[in-house]
Amino acid sequence: MLLQANDTFWLWQFLGRLHPLLVHFPIGLLCVALILEIIDWRGKSNKLRAGIQILIWIGAGSAVFAVIFGWLLASQGDYGGDSLEIHRWAGITTMVLSVIAAFSFQKHYLKVYRSFLFLTVFGVTFAGHYGAMLTHGDDYISSVLPSAQKLEAATTEVDFIANNTGELNDQQIQDLNVEVRTILAHNCYNCHGEAKSKGDLRLNTKEGIMKGGESGSIIVKGHPDQSEIIRRVSLPKTDKEAMPTKGKRLTEREIKVLQYWIEKGAVWPDKEKSIYRVAALEPRMPQVPAPTGNLKKPIDLIVNTYFVKNKASWKPVVDDRTYIRRVYLDIIGLLPPPEKVESFVSDPRPDKRELLAKELLDRNDDYAQHWMSFWNDALRNDYSGTGYITGGRFDITKWLYKSLQVNKPYNWFVKELISPSQESSGFIKGIKWRGTINSSQRTEMQAAQNVSQVLLGLNLKCASCHDSFISDWKLEDSYAFANIFADTLLEINRCDKPTGKIAGTKMLFPELGEISIDQSTEKRLRQLADFLVQPKDGRLYRTLVNRVWAQLMGRGIVEPVDMMDNIPWSEDLLDWLASDFVANGYDMKKLIYTIVTSNTYQLPSSSVKEAGDIMANEYKFSGMVRRRLTAEQFTDAISVAFNPVYADSAVVTKLLPDGMQKKLPFARAGFVKNDPFLTSLGRPNRETVSTSRTSQANLLQALELTNGNKFTETLKTGSKQWRAKYPTSELLVTALYKKSLGRAPLPKEIAVAKRILGSSPSDEGIQDLMWAIALVPEFQLIY
Template sequence: MTSFVEKLRWKFLALLLAAGSLVKANAADEPINFHTQVVPILQSTCIKCHTGREAKGGLRMETREQLMAGGDSGAVVTVGSGEKSLLWQLAAGKEADRIMPAQGPRLTEEQLAIVKRWIDEGATWEEGFRFKSTEPKPLPPRIVELPPMPSGIAGDHPIDRILGHYLESHGIEQSQLVDDRMYLRRVSMDLVGELPSEELAATFLADKAADKRAKLVAQLLADRQAYAEHWLSFWNDHLRNAYRGTGFIDGGRKQITTWLYQALVDNKPYDKFVHELISPVPGSEGFSTGIVWRGTVNASQRPEMQAAQNIGQVFLGTNLKCASCHDSFVNHWKLTDAYGLAAVFAEKDLEIHRCDKPTGETATPGFVYPQLGAISSQLPRAERMKQLADLMVHPENGRLARVMVNRLWSQLMGRGIVEPLDDLDQDPWSSDLLDWLAVDLANHGYDLKHTLALICTSRAYQMPAVDAPKAEEAEYLFRGPIVRRMSAEQFVDAAAVLTASRPAKPAIDLPVVNDDGAKPADIKFAGRWIWNDRLAVDAAEGGRIYLRKTFELKSAVKRAFAVVSCDNQFELFVGGKKVASGNVWNEPTVVEITRDLAVGSNTVAAIAINWPDVEGNNGTEIKGKNPAGFVASLAIELDSGKWLNIGSDPSWLVASAKPEGDWTSPSYDDKGWSKAAQVAPIDGVPWRLANTLQERAQQVAGTRAFAQVRAAVVNDDALMRALGRPNREQVVTRRDSVATTLQALELTNGSTLDDMLTRGAKHWLTQEKTSPEMLVTRIYEQAVGRAPTTSEREIAVTVMGNQPDVNGVKDLLWIVLMLPEFQLVY
């Protein structure tokens, strides 16, 4: 590590830590600010219980007048004396049986001090301010007539016809839109979760057509695999679907990955998607069965109750967790509502528990919106679940579409039309926009891609990004998309592209995604079984051999992959970089190697290992002879569209002893090596793998299923966990976007990112044989879509030196990855 970057890394860490700990100087000497200090406390702890007609204890707090009127216990605020005020006393725990809030975190000492001082200073309240009610919103869809487009604003987009007047009435500039380069990066990250490729950028930026942005959106959404793998993270969070973790070992949990992935690939209509999750089809049942927790659990954590809570949160945008113990303190739901929904999923009668104590009452199956229809308690569980699914997608359930379009708007714009996302009974900042989008989604067959395209082609989406609203803003005002941080998966994917360190394979087997542009018929598995001795097909000593093959590429590579097998074990290297390994000879490994090849000289190399036999009751290893063989085929699609097939054969070179130096690189001197021996044709005994090898080659040629493995389809690691990827044991509908100390430490000194940077440095030194200045330019262009500034180039060259080595390039890559321009979506 160079001293320059060492200092820079620690400065970066210090800034992140300081950003989370800054406090306002001399705050105790200033009057309490109602909006910035009091409103957040009351909003998070009091308002959900004390608004609406059924406010708890008869106390309503939507206005100052209501607060001062008190409730069933009389006055709650004694102006001028916080200590004598019942509001403060209950929050401070002065009455053990009436501590407020009754549910959720207690007020901190700092919060209690703010409330006390606020009352001491007169309980000031801004004139006209009103907390929003938590009363339930109307259920049926609402038809919204589109207004005309405001004068002077181009186009006729329905979203802009609604928002044009909204923006105009609030005096917000709406004529300025982001440039093509920024739009390209924004929409690519939002729709497929990846930085745009250099080829896509070149084509889009050169396009002069007026509808180029709409065509770009259509092109991105047409990439079914990229779309599915990006939105898989969104739905894994919402449906708490994981590839490993709690419940999988003892069968108390089942993942739905295959069904979910295929649903996204096929763009399954959202109403059908929801129906199949509630009334399961093969592969989707893991959502409704929930997690069978080990040990003793609260009655509110039973699998049936989990199903009710998850369905309420994800598809109805409401919280049933509080009502799973008692009548809710945070909204209008009753204990019987939650238990009625849970009873739909129960195998036998479900006894109601209040605060985990049995009541002796049996829950009656029912939907939380009974006006849509009843659920028969006489039907078996599967039939009840089907009735529930039918009610959920009932045409009069406008809530289903409203919740979904609100989530999509939030995902693309940084904030929902209604906040919080899981409380749709709050007031939207534009009810017309919410209701129009919801009805439009239903009218278009619940096609989520339609809604995504609609939002992304609106002027509202193309407006310059703005900072998140400040705490003192009493009411949210839409000014444009909010600047967002990359998700964990987006950051890792972008870093993996820049460092050429994609994972070798997904955590789970995924369905095949057909690619109409592929040419499977052009692909032939070209390899033959080789070793260092032609008699190895019958019996070879246990041990390892070293193989390599050098070849020239005269044009750029569009895509490339390798299919490899070995009896018994192998490690594969391309261009000096380890790209794959395997130890099951009858399950060939497939690996994408596009970014590991370059115009000019290239090398594929392998360590092939033959295991000794194991004999004897004590399991000791006895060196014995057994069949050994290695087979590989590289399929390389050139820019011209032609395929080049390179397979293992006697032209490969072999060494029986471990070579000195970097024997996997193209520049290695292999004059002393011998030619490999062919031990069997592709279908030779004892392996007989011809059909399997050929099928794997054709399969991957006709798909992108094994190419460019994304972070969304691999297990989490320390870096992704630090960046906010949840363990998915609970429903997560929005990840926390605030930088944490853990993230700062992981980005600064984490081994996961450090390993990626090391591999990336080696890759760039292999790929770029030009000057340091050109290397810097190429890295900036790939990372942030532009050339470096003069000062950036000067600093980068200083970091790397005139003759860049691994450490120098590694430092430059880290600097680029830490740029806000890289990590943020503007």
């Protein structure tokens, strides 16, 4: 934690430090402009127009300079962490909004201008809040609230630190040491860790912290008041010697923990317990509770135990219309036909939901066409993009489609990805980037990172450059695993600098087996595939069932889904699903069937107030999380409901097996090349692995759905077809609602639709009605 001189050119440092000054211009001027706009909201005069115009343009201009100077300030390395990134992008978004508001004002688009002015002021407020957090700490505002003060007091009171004045036992020493190293890891390792040791000070080892740095010792055992580390972390944020310099400051409690630790002799056990949770590798089949009431299926019985423990109760399952739409979209990605909905609703059979799930899973081509998008994201397979033109990338589309179509057992699916044929080799071959690249992006390192992330739910990306800050994985581990995929052994590069060391070959989990360095790459890959798919590799199968659960339920049992060492909300449910999956022959469709026929899946959907709540440690499961249709689902829904010629079928002809494209009523969106419309709806760039998509609406999506040319033209073409088929308004409205929403319109909806259409429907009126239906939550969400 010793301060060093910054090597950045002085002028950039000077301009960067003008950022706080400049950022107050848009805050002040734009807020004043909004106040004047509100005052003159219904005014007909132009008395305030000139003044508002000046404020808007100066505010927008200063927002641009604030972003530029803020970027310079951030590059000096004085700040870091998630708060910086949120502040950075919130500031950029605010700048864009302010410029749009200014131009809208200039063009006299009054409604557009006022809307963007409101958004700009909100953006300034939001960005400013995170700026204050960077300067004063994450709890700058919340720390003064009574609730925060009570929580701090309560936390301190129950901690054994406050209650123990005598000698510590071995367990207490271990717990205290883990807590101290957690504080140091989260706040100090960026500057004083394995990869970077400012002031020759390392805080990630016993030897390093006891030795101190260039300025000498930082710890005086038994005397926190004489210890330099305590002095530095206790200084005000504005003091040039205050530590840490990046992101938030240590909390009062964290400082007390460090003081207590030093007071007790700064004990650092030789046999260290990891500060990070490591999930068990081996499988476990938990005991399923006995049936109770109408609950008989294992998923429901395990969830019932969870509900009892958390004092939650079961809600009635969703109605038939909700279920059929949900299960259609989840299994084959399409809206159910109106006649199928009515038939299902009137079907009296008690097992009709199980029969429907089987029927949909037996539609092999529809199933494969839908789940292609899920696996394309995870296996970073796409139809265009970086690498294809230069031959530095290979697609696996036909292999993947056929594997899904025939429901290839997952263990063979994995084996063919890791020990591949020519058709399936694109996944581990990665992207051969043009020009000079970072050592951590060599194709062998990409293979190690992608296999570990997708199949094992662990992050090797940090450990591909230096020892990880978020896990116990070391740089040597990443290189040893990458060498399994390499034709020649790789020299270890730390932060892109050669170390002169050569790693051998090693499994990430040696318990699964050892791979000899003295054999061909092909044999090593075959051996790796055999080791990974063993039934005793519980992690492989937990990762898969967790991904499928997240896809169907809106949230994984473990979140994020790529961090399988995190605590699941139900360990028994995760372990049972994985063990049952193996016992049922690694059958993906049986896994999906087991989930979608459970009462748990059929519970009413729930929502979260904030996007971040879904990842919160205190998350409580209550049912499926309501989610937005994916880009492909939404596009296919438009095709089904309004216009069945949305996509370019010529693309599909090249991708699907011979003759398959002839069976398609329209080109499924999962098989078309990415375009601005799909991007706006959340389809990712597949140059890297993507295992989750945000379900939150955003500004880009709103703009594309209101002004996008492709969407507009699609509805325009569809309106002509509907007008030719339904010459009267009432018939058209009824048919349109059944086709798009799976139900007849309500009387008030018919009345509104008739006002839009008139007595004789026009192309423009039908187009407006389609657009209105496509934007309602009932169409866009899976309930």
